[in-house]
Every structure is written in C-alpha cells, then in structure tokens.
Amino acid sequence: MLATTRTAFLQRTRWQRLRSLTMISVSASMVTATLLLTLGLFALLFISAMEWIFWIGEGGSADVASRLRDIALARPGLESSVIGLVPAIVGTVALVMLMTLFVAPLGVATALYLSEYARDTWYTQLIRISITNLAGVPAVIYGVFGLGFFVYGLGGQVDQLFFSDRLPSPTFGTPGLLWAALTLALVNLPVVIVAVTEGLDALPEDLRQASAALGATKNETVFYAVLPAAMPSVFTGLILSTARAAGEVAPLMLVGAVKFAPSLPVMTTAPFIGLEQKFMHLGFQLFDAALFSTVPPGGIGWVATIALTLVILIALLNIVAMSLRSVILRRQAVDSPF
Amino acid sequence: MDQQSKNDIALSIRDLSLSYQGNPSALKSISVDIPRHSVTAIIGASGCGKSSLLRCLNRMNDLIDGVQYSGEVLLEEMNVLSAETNVTALRRRVGMVFQRPNPFPKSVFDNVAYGLKLSGVKSQRHREELVEKALRSAALWDEVQYRLDESALQLSQGQQQRLVIARAIALEPDILLLDEPASSLDPISTLRLEELIYELKQTLTIIIVTHNMQQAARVSDFTAFMNQGHLVEFGPTDTIFTRPSMRETEDYITGRYG
Numbered sequence: 001m002l003a004t005t006r007t008a009f010l011q012r013t014r015w016q017r018l019r020s021l022t023m024i025s026v027s028a029s030m031v032t033a034t035l036l037l038t039l040g041l042f043a044l045l046f047i048s049a050m051e052w053i054f055w056i057g058e059g060g061s062a063d064v065a066s067r068l069r070d071i072a073l074a075r076p077g078l079e080s081s082v083i084g085l086v087p088a089i090v091g092t093v094a095l096v097m098l099m100t101l102f103v104a105p106l107g108v109a110t111a112l113y114l115s116e117y118a119r120d121t122w123y124t125q126l127i128r129i130s131i132t133n134l135a136g137v138p139a140v141i142y143g144v145f146g147l148g149f150f151v152y153g154l155g156g157q158v159d160q161l162f163f164s165d166r167l168p169s170p171t172f173g174t175p176g177l178l179w180a181a182l183t184l185a186l187v188n189l190p191v192v193i194v195a196v197t198e199g200l201d202a203l204p205e206d207l208r209q210a211s212a213a214l215g216a217t218k219n220e221t222v223f224y225a226v227l228p229a230a231m232p233s234v235f236t237g238l239i240l241s242t243a244r245a246a247g248e249v250a251p252l253m254l255v256g257a258v259k260f261a262p263s264l265p266v267m268t269t270a271p272f273i274g275l276e277q278k279f280m281h282l283g284f285q286l287f288d289a290a291l292f293s294t295v296p297p298g299g300i301g302w303v304a305t306i307a308l309t310l311v312i313l314i315a316l317l318n319i320v321a322m323s324l325r326s327v328i329l330r331r332q333a334v335d336s337p338f
Numbered sequence: 339m340d341q342q343s344k345n346d347i348a349l350s351i352r353d354l355s356l357s358y359q360g361n362p363s364a365l366k367s368i369s370v371d372i373p374r375h376s377v378t379a380i381i382g383a384s385g386c387g388k389s390s391l392l393r394c395l396n397r398m399n400d401l402i403d404g405v406q407y408s409g410e411v412l413l414e415e416m417n418v419l420s421a422e423t424n425v426t427a428l429r430r431r432v433g434m435v436f437q438r439p440n441p442f443p444k445s446v447f448d449n450v451a452y453g454l455k456l457s458g459v460k461s462q463r464h465r466e467e468l469v470e471k472a473l474r475s476a477a478l479w480d481e482v483q484y485r486l487d488e489s490a491l492q493l494s495q496g497q498q499q500r501l502v503i504a505r506a507i508a509l510e511p512d513i514l515l516l517d518e519p520a521s522s523l524d525p526i527s528t529l530r531l532e533e534l535i536y537e538l539k540q541t542l543t544i545i546i547v548t549h550n551m552q553q554a555a556r557v558s559d560f561t562a563f564m565n566q567g568h569l570v571e572f573g574p575t576d577t578i579f580t581r582p583s584m585r586e587t588e589d590y591i592t593g594r595y596g
C-alpha cells in the first residue's frame with residue numbers, strides 16, 4: 001500500500017519534471033525564434049537599404065557621392081518621386097522636440113496634481129481610470145480632433161486676430177508643425193501622466209515627511225523633494241512618447257506632414273522654427289513611398305532605407321533620453337537598469 | 339515658578355489631548371515640563387502614544403487627516419498648537435529624526451543644505467560653512483568630507499541616520515525629536531549615535547523615544563513613562579529606573595508586561 005503511493009508519487013514528480021522541462025524548452029525556443037525573426041527583419045532591412053543606397057547606374061547618379069546627395073536632399077520631380085531623407089529627419093526631430101516641450105510640463109503638472117494635491121476621492125479615481133483608458137484611443141482619432149480643434153478652430157481664430165491681412169489664404173488655419181506637435185502631445189499625454197503618476201505613487205512617504213519636518217511647505221516639498229526624486233519616471237514617460245511620436249503617421253497626415261515641403265521648419269535665424277509650416281516626416285515618407293512612389297532602381301530599397309533611418313533615429317532619441325535618465329539615477333544611486 | 343526654573347524649561351506641555359479619526363483618545367491630558375539642555379527619554383509599550391506625542395511638538399500630526407488636539411504646548415513664547423503659529427518657523431526650531439533613516443535621493447551636501455536653502459541662506463559659501471558645521475556636529479564630517487557629492491543613499495544606515503541628524507541640526511533648532519532613531523542600526527552604529535546624543539545635548543534639548551530600556555538608562559537625564567495615552571510618570575532617569583513611584587512603571591521597566 002505504502003509502496004504503491006510511493007511509486008505514484010515518484011511517477012508524478014517525473015511527469016512534473018518532464019512537463020517543466022517541456023515548458024522551459026518551448027519558451028526558450030520562442031525567445032530564440034523571436035530574436036531570430038527580429039534579427040532577420042533587421043538584416044533584410046539593412047541589406048535592401050544598402051543595396052539600394054549604393055546603386056549607381058544609367059539613369060541614376062554618376063558616383064556614390066552624388067548618389068548620397070540625391071538621397072539626402074529633397075528634390076521634387078525626379079521621376080515623379082521625392083527623395084530627401086535629411087528634411088524628413090529634421091522635420092521628425094523638430095516635431096518630437098516641440099511635442100516634448102508641450103507634453104512634459106503638461107503631463108508632469110497633471111500627474112503632480114493627481115497624486116500630490118488632489119484628495120483621493122471617487123472623482124479623482126475616475127479621472128485616473130479615464131486617463132489610463134485614453135492611452136488606448138487610436139491616434140488617428142486625436143488627428144481628427146487636432147484638425148477640427150487646433151487647425152480649424154484655434155488656427156482660424158489666430159488668423160482672424162493676427163493675420164487678417166493675409167486672409168483668405170490661411171497662415172495658422174491650415175495644418176502645420178505647431179498643430180501636429182500639439183496633436184501628438186495629446187496622443188502622448190496619457191502615457192506621460194500614467195508613467196509619472198506611477199513614479200510619484202511609488203515614492204516613500206518618508207521623503208515627504210522628511211521635507212515637511214525641515215519646515216518645507218507643501219509646495220516646496222513637491223518641487224524640491226518629490227519632483228526631483230520622481231525625475232526618472234518623467235524620463236520613462238518621455239522615452240515612451242518619443243518613440244510613439246517619431247513613428248506615428250495617421251494623425252500627422254491630417255495635421256501637417258507632407259510629402260514635399262519646399263523649406264525646412266527650422267532655420268538659422270530668428271524665430272528659428274516655422275511653427276505654421278508644413279514639414280516632412282519619416283513615418284509619412286515611409287507610408288508614401290510604400291504606396292505611391294517608385295524611386296530608381298525600384299523595388300523595396302527606398303522603403304527599406306526610410307524604415308532603417310526611422311528605426312535608427314528612434315533608437316538615437318531613446319539613447320539620449322535614457323542616458324539623461326541614467327545620469328539622474330546615478331546621482332540618486334538608485335540601481336540603474338543599464 | 340521663579341525666573342530661574344522657567345529658564346530651565348525648554349518645552350512646557352499642558353493638558354495635551356489628541357484624537358485620531360479611528361482612535362478618540364490617543365493622548366489623554368498630558369502635562370509635563372521638558373528641561374533644557376537635557377535628554378528626555380519617552381518609554382512605554384507599543385501603541386501607547388509616544389510617536390503621537392512627539393509629532394504634536396512639531397505639528398507633524400497636521401499631515402494626518404482628521405487629527406484633533408487640545409491643550410497647550412509652549413516653546414518659550416511660542417504657542418505651538420495655536421492655529422496662528424507659523425508651522426515652518428516652528429519646525430525649524432523643533433527638528434525631527436525618524437525611525438528609518440530617510441535621506442533625500444540627493445547628494446550628501448544637498449541633503450544637509452536642503453533646509454538651509456529653504457530657510458533662505460542664499461550664498462553658496464555660507465551654505466558650505468553651515469553644512470560643514472552641521473556635519474561636524476553630527477560626527478560625520480570625517481567620514482564624508484570627500485564624499486559630499488556622492489549620493490546620500492550610498493552611505494551606511496548608521497551614517498545615513500547621522501546625516502539625517504546633521505540635516506536637522508543645520509537649522510540650529512532648540513529641540514531635537516528622535517523617534518526610535520536606533521531601531522534600524524547595528525550595535526556599533528547605535529553606540530556612536532548615543533555618543534552623538536550626549537554631545538548634542540550641550541547645545542540643544544533632545545527628546546528621544548526608545549524601546550530599549552538600557553538605551554534610555556544610558557542616554558537620558560529624564561524619563562517619561564507612558565501607558566495607553568497617559569503620562570504615568572516623569573522624573574530623573576535614575577529615580578525612574580531605581581525607585582519608580584508607580585507600580586505600572588516598575589512593572590514595565592522590570593519587564594513584567596509590555
């Protein structure tokens with residue numbers, strides 16, 4: 001009797017061991033497959049891009065240097081297609097920077113209000129839940145809102161008040177960099193608010209008490225003790241929103257990105273940034289290239305090149321934000337994830 | 339009360355009662371005079387109201403919703419509990435150190451300079467002087483003088499606790515409240531802390547809450563024994579520990595309950 005229970009027990013452990021072994025190997029192969037797939041995708045992207053970039057032949061550029069120049073600079077009309085990585089990169093970066101300028105203070109202020117000042121009632125709970133849910137609204141919806149509210153609404157008002165001499169041709173009452181940045185700021189606002197609120201909620205109560213015990217007022221505590229301690233989470237939010245802003249296409253089509261812009265939205269003289277200008281954007285270029293244009297020597301090369309550039313740009317932007325964050329983390333001596 | 343003895347009183351507590359939302363009588367009519375330039379230990383079983391009493395003295399209880407108190411706490415001419423009292427000024431005169439070391443996630447220097455900046459010490463040089471002075475008083479200068487720019491979180495627990503004390507005494511308070519300051523420290527760090535307390539009482543008045551009878555006997559000049567919100571007995575530490583007048587005190591000290 002005892003012997004049979006014992007063997008049953010042993011069998012079960014063997015069966016369990018087999019099962020856990022299977023689980024491990026399945027998940028290991030999944031991870032490997034994902035990794036290989038990503039690597040393969042990258043390799044494909046890289047190879048087609050390189051092949052295309054260094055193509056020199058009849059009907060095209062004479063040598064590598066002029067080929068690179070052709071790819072880098074925008075020129076309309078080249079076989080009814082637009083090549084121009086540099087203006088698209090500049091447009092993308094300008095957009096991301098401007099968006100960060102809007103979303104960072106707005107997101108941080110909202111998060112501070114929600115977790116430091118507002119009392120914890122069912123109403124603030126409702127607001128928190130709504131904000132989390134807003135993060136799931138498709139970006140194109142924000143695009144429609146941006147077009148209606150910013151471009152036609154605000155932009156139209158601005159034109160009537162300040163640029164009435166130029167009417168009926170619109171100045172701000174048409175899609176442009178400012179409205180695109182504001183729209184993307186709205187898209188990313190929930191992401192930033194959620195990241196910062198979580199960061200603030202995770203701070204120990206000790207910190208606030210320590211500050212108060214030194215005679216700090218509520219505001220002083222929030223701005224000199226709490227906010228600096230929550231800076232890493234602010235950067236987490238901004239890193240997330242940077243990637244989204246650089247890669248978003250759908251809302252931008254409605255509020256300001258164009259296939260070809262005659263001038264850059266940034267300049268070397270004051271005011272340095274053309275807020276009302278249309279701009280080129282890597283995501284939009286990608287979309288346009290994939291659907292509408294063949295650029296010699298054809299194939300997927302041009303698309304792959306834009307895609308590769310976009311991926312690299314996002315990686316660079318993230319690296320900048322992450323190194324800023326790790327500097328702060330190191331100063332606070334919280335274990336850095338890098 | 340004649341003039342001489344009045345000058346010897348740092349803090350005068352009269353009829354102090356306190357209620358929390360879920361606890362209508364956390365402190366029950368407490369009256370005691372805390373002597374100046376001395377260490378007063380508050381002992382008593384868990385939940386008897388030691389921390390609550392301490393938090394009344396610098397109004398940290400204000401941060402808790404639904405707290406109500408009555409009575410008087412006099413810090414020289416200042417009526418601590420009055421609604422008109424400037425809480426910021428009060429907390430600069432009555433510093434507090436908590437059970438767990440809680441330095442800010444900032445550099446060692448910035449931790450000590452935090453209160454100084456807020457209290458309006460504008461010049462960086464002046465701040466540096468005051469920070470050094472505070473760190474010296476807290477017996478920490480020798481250990482951190484070359485690490486002022488490092489994060490305070492990299493110091494050991496014992497160093498952190500002394501840093502927190504330095505942060506409080508940088509504001510040159512009259513009174514320092516210590517709420518179980520050694521409970522998260524190892525024996526060596528505890529000893530250093532006790533030595534520090536002994537040094538500090540030359541210039542300020544210290545009130546320390548502790549669960550450690552030996553510690554209370556070692557560091558304090560006066561001892562207050564509390565039980566269930568009452569102040570049972572207050573007197574010179576020697577007397578309280580050798581000849582307590584109340585049965586409850588004797589039972590607690592000899593470990594018969596609590």
Ligand SMILES: Nc1ncnc2c1ncn2[C@@H]1O[C@H](COP(=O)(O)OP(=O)(O)OP(=O)(O)O)[C@@H](O)[C@H]1O
Binds near residue numbers: 360361383385389402
């Ligand atoms: N924020 C609060 N809200 C409600 N009740 C509280 C609060 N803080 C303390 N109390 C209650 O007040 C009483 C006294 O608490 P207090 O923290 O002052 O005790 P203590 O003597 O410091 O205990 P310990 O030795 O465990 O620190 C306890 O019954 C406690 O439950």
Ligand SMILES: [Mg+2]
Binds near residue numbers: 388390
């Ligand atoms: Mg306590």
